[in-house]
Amino acid sequence: MPNIKFDIVKNIGTLSEGSRGWKKEVNIVSWNDRKAKIDIRDWDEKNEKMGKGITLNKEEISELRDLLNKIDIDELDVE
Known part of the structure; x- marks a missing residue:
């Protein structure tokens, strides 16, 4: 498996x-070494190992925000 280089530019928060x-x-x-993007995934305690995740550009994160703002979380039948 090839080495993947990453740099966590900024931590937004923990879900x-x-x-x-x-x-x-x-x-x-x-x-x-590419342009930074928003990333959601699992990380170990030292941010050295990672799980599968999703990476979004500005347009995608804006669209996701808009979609999430449209739903009533209390009405969702999820865990």
Whole structure:
């Protein structure tokens, strides 16, 4: 597996923490020296290991925000 270079430019916040200390974080991350993007994924305690996640550009994060603002969370049938 090739090495993936990443730089967490800014931590926006933590969404949750698992029993083993991994945290689902929202960060601004530069991958392989490219322009930084919004990133949501699980990270270990030292931000050295990561799980699968999603990376979004400005337009995508704006659209996601708009979609989330349209829903009534109390009406969702989710855990």
